Every structure is written in structure tokens, then in C-alpha cells.
Amino acid sequence: MGIVNGIQMILAGDKQADRVVPPAGFTARLTSFTAAVMSFLVVFALALSMATGRLADRWSAELSRTSTVRISAPEAQLEIQSERVMEILETTKGIASARLMRADEQHALLEPWFGPDLPLDNLPIPRLIEVVEESVGPDMEGLRFRLAAEAPGAVLDDHTRWRRPLVDAAARLRMLAVLSICLIGGALAAMITLAAQAALAANTQVIQVLRLVGAKDKYIAKAFVRRFTLRGFFGALFGSVCGMVAIFLLPSAAAEGAFLTGLGFSGMQWFIPLLIPLIAAILAFWATRIAANRTLARMN
Amino acid sequence: MIELKKAGFSYGGGEIFRDVDLHLAQGTFHFLTGPSGTGKTTLMKMCYQALMPDSGTIKVFGRDVRAMNRDDVALVRRRIGVVHQDCQFLNHLSVGENVLLPSFVAGRDGLDDQRNLRELLKWVELEENIDQLPPELSGGERQRAALARAVILSPEVILADEPTGNLDWNMAQRLLTLLIELNKMGKTILVATHDMNLIRAARPHVAARVLRIQGKRVHLAGADL
Ligand SMILES: Nc1ncnc2c1ncn2[C@@H]1O[C@H](COP(=O)(O)OP(=O)(O)O)[C@@H](O)[C@H]1O
Ligand SMILES: [Mg+2]
Numbered sequence: 001m002g003i004v005n006g007i008q009m010i011l012a013g014d015k016q017a018d019r020v021v022p023p024a025g026f027t028a029r030l031t032s033f034t035a036a037v038m039s040f041l042v043v044f045a046l047a048l049s050m051a052t053g054r055l056a057d058r059w060s061a062e063l064s065r066t067s068t069v070r071i072s073a074p075e076a077q078l079e080i081q082s083e084r085v086m087e088i089l090e091t092t093k094g095i096a097s098a099r100l101m102r103a104d105e106q107h108a109l110l111e112p113w114f115g116p117d118l119p120l121d122n123l124p125i126p127r128l129i130e131v132v133e134e135s136v137g138p139d140m141e142g143l144r145f146r147l148a149a150e151a152p153g154a155v156l157d158d159h160t161r162w163r164r165p166l167v168d169a170a171a172r173l174r175m176l177a178v179l180s181i182c183l184i185g186g187a188l189a190a191m192i193t194l195a196a197q198a199a200l201a202a203n204t205q206v207i208q209v210l211r212l213v214g215a216k217d218k219y220i221a222k223a224f225v226r227r228f229t230l231r232g233f234f235g236a237l238f239g240s241v242c243g244m245v246a247i248f249l250l251p252s253a254a255a256e257g258a259f260l261t262g263l264g265f266s267g268m269q270w271f272i273p274l275l276i277p278l279i280a281a282i283l284a285f286w287a288t289r290i291a292a293n294r295t296l297a298r299m300n
Numbered sequence: 301m302i303e304l305k306k307a308g309f310s311y312g313g314g315e316i317f318r319d320v321d322l323h324l325a326q327g328t329f330h331f332l333t334g335p336s337g338t339g340k341t342t343l344m345k346m347c348y349q350a351l352m353p354d355s356g357t358i359k360v361f362g363r364d365v366r367a368m369n370r371d372d373v374a375l376v377r378r379r380i381g382v383v384h385q386d387c388q389f390l391n392h393l394s395v396g397e398n399v400l401l402p403s404f405v406a407g408r409d410g411l412d413d414q415r416n417l418r419e420l421l422k423w424v425e426l427e428e429n430i431d432q433l434p435p436e437l438s439g440g441e442r443q444r445a446a447l448a449r450a451v452i453l454s455p456e457v458i459l460a461d462e463p464t465g466n467l468d469w470n471m472a473q474r475l476l477t478l479l480i481e482l483n484k485m486g487k488t489i490l491v492a493t494h495d496m497n498l499i500r501a502a503r504p505h506v507a508a509r510v511l512r513i514q515g516k517r518v519h520l521a522g523a524d525l
Pocket of ligand 1: 311314316334335336337338339340341342343
């Protein structure tokens, strides 16, 4: 049976084929329930993977583009070293621009930490140089080496040190989310296989009668496959919609874009969870088909 | 149509048949007799591939049953109508649906068969019972419904296993008449029964041969009935 035939069979149905196998209320409801629960979980795993994906992208984009050189030196040395550093930066490959921050910019940076009234002018605060890298950044180790040789007060802070582990963690989290989705899918397939086998076993008598009047395995399997596919689909549809509503109702992302409040879908991503019922239906279709074919081959 | 050659069969330890030779030619009418427990049902089951012979060969419509896969068996069963001793209905379906079951599973589009159903049920006098469930029927009604189901696909061969077992004499004669009518239409018929009166009643109307199971073999009975 091709895919087109399969879809046709599921949608069009066969009233008689549906009737020949008596309805099994309890397994039916259990299957739909499981599909719903699994789909609900998949929605969260999806949201997590999207959120961590966005986070990882943002962080790695930022960390690869900017770094800072901090110069702390005695007053007399400060100006000379700053100029020396600027020269070095301007002649380093991989650096798009380097800019000495103005005093008021530095004050603005420090203000949240010390308040507006601090007499910064009287403190020996370091000079900061903002470095914007090209897409292929500079050789950080070489640069650090030259700076150490020519401007001993300069420290290159390339942000990698503290952001790299975060990006790694985000990527790892995303991988775990994707893995969870796969595992949930596998569990759903396993559970539908068991339910289908139970349904077939419960209907041994019916199957025997169908065979006596000339039913092929395909016909018998069809009645079960259609049922479980529809249960999988509608269960998953319900679960996914519940999951999406739950995600939608999460408090919206705060200005800081804190990690947890960023959990959710943005724009077109809202359409992705709608694929869950389709995938659940495909899983149910194949799980039942394989289970039915195997069970029917054994029932002789 | 159905041919057994040196066919042997046993259930686990209990041997039922040894070296059975039997030929049901097209258009013939056979009775199969023998005391209860001698293997009438077993022999019929071998004829529609519910049981495989342990030895010897069985050919159905010219094909060796050992060479058939499950789909082949299904197709053969659509050409053999069986009235099972225990009817084998689906109790959650109506009488009408049960009679149409062979048509459903054969994937026929059903309109012709729906029309046939009306006529068939009239023929076995069950038009009134079309929407009832099988457990609501009497023994005789069930066996007539079983006969209707056996012929819905207009099979070439009809195997009836004690079809009059639950019937009073009147009803038994009516059912016999239906089977004789089918034979006149060219169907090959095998009726298992231990009711000698039924066989005698058939004599004037059809050239039936009588097979008797004896000593694990099937013999053609003489004129001593
Ligand atoms: N499934 C089975 N397993 C073991 N023995 C069986 C089975 N079915 C029938 N038998 C035995 O085989 C013998 C023949 O049975 P059956 O063919 O039903 O006889 P009949 O139809 O002539 O009454 C009986 O002795 C019966 O007990
Ligand atoms: Mg019997």
C-alpha cells in the first residue's frame, strides 16, 4: 500500500471494515490519552529546543563579534599605552574597528553599579577599548602576546571565556530537547504497538471468522490500522493544542530576555507543533501496520 | 474441484485419517456420514484449509494446498461456501451484515450483493430478521442464515457441516431442498450429516452419493441405505 493509498484509506474509511471489528472503548481511550500526553510533552521539548536555539545563536553571534581591551596603568603611562594598543589593534588582521571609549560612556557603564554620584574623575579607572571583529576574528593568542609585550597594562577580554560554556550549554540543552522528542516519539510508537497487539489478541475470534469467509490479512489489518491512526491523530491534536495554549499563556518575555521567560515559539515557529498530530498519525499507522502484520502471520 | 490423495491427519496423538482418497467432481452432490466423532468436521476443515494434511496431498481447484500462502487461501475460501457446524457469526453485527460479510471482506462494492441479500434472505425466509443480532435467532434460523452467507458470493463449492443439526424435520427438509436447488444450479455440494432420514429424503430428488467414514478412511457407501 502506497502512501497515497494509505492516506486515502484513512480519510475515506470503510464503514463496513470499521464495523467488522467491534469497538474497544477502553484501549481506544488509552491510546488517545497516551498520544495526547506525549504530544503535550513534545510541545514543551520543542519550545525548549527553539528557545535554546535562539539563545545559542544570539550568544554565539555576539561573542564572535566583540571584545574589549582594558588598560590599567599609572596615570602617566595610561595615555601612551592606550595609543600603543590602538596602533596594534589597527594593524591586526581580523579586526574591523577599535574605538577608545569616551569617559562619559565609561561612566554610563559603571553607573548601574556605583550610582550616579560617585566621583569617578578622582578614581584611577582603566581605559576601555571596544573592538569589533570581522567575521573571521583575529588570532587572539597572538594579539594577547603582542599586547603583553608592548603595553603591559593592557588586558584583552574576548568574552569567549565566559560565553563559550553558555553557548555550549545551550547547544547541549537543545540536543537534549531534540533527543527527548525522538524518545517520546519512540515511546508513543511502542505504546501503540502494544495497544494494537492487545486489540488484535482481544479479537482473535473475530479475526478467525473473517478469515473463514475469505478475508486477507490486508483487510483485517486495515480495520485496526485505520482505528489506531485516527486515535493517534486526534489524541495528538488535542495534546498539542493544550501544550500550545500552555506555552502561549506563559508570562511574556521580560525586557532582560531571561532564559525561562524566553521559552516559547516566535512567529512562524507556532506552526511547527501543528506537525505533531501528523507525525503521531504516521507513527501510529506504521506501528499498527507492523504489529498487525506480525500478529496475523503468527495467528494461524 | 476438491481432491484428496492418500491424505492423513491426526490431532497431536489421535490419528483421525489415514490414506484418504476422495474426489468431489464439479456438479456432484455428496453426503458425508459417520457416527459423531469420526471426523466429518475434520475432513471439511481440510477441504477449506483450516487444517493441513499431515501426509498425502489435497488439491483444491487444481492447486496443491501446501503451495498456497494465506492470501491464496483467502481467495480459495471465496469460492467455497461453508455452512459451519457452529455457524461462526460475528455477534455484534446484524444478520444482514453477517450474511454480507464475505462480500465485505472481498472488497466488493456491494450494490449487487445488497440486492442479492434481499433475495437470499427471502429464499431462506429470514427477511424479517435482517436487523436482528445472531444470538437473537433460533437454531434453525441461524443455520438458514449460515446457508445464506455460504452462497452470497455464488461459490462453486458448498460444504455444509450438519446443517440440519438443530432443525426439526420440516425445517431440515426445507434446508435440504435449498441445497438440492443449489446443486441443480451447478454447484458442487458436500453435506455432512449423521441423519439417515435426510439422505433417504434426498434420494428421489438428486443423484447423491454417500460417503462413510470408517476405520480412518472414507468409503463410498453401497445401496444398503
Ligand atoms: N481441535 C481438536 N483437537 C484435538 N482433537 C480434536 C479436535 N477437534 C476434534 N478433535 C477430535 O477429533 C475427532 C473427530 O472430530 P470431528 O471431526 O469434529 O468429528 P465429527 O464432526 O464427525 O463429529 C473427535 O474424536 C474429536 O474429539
Ligand atoms: Mg462435526
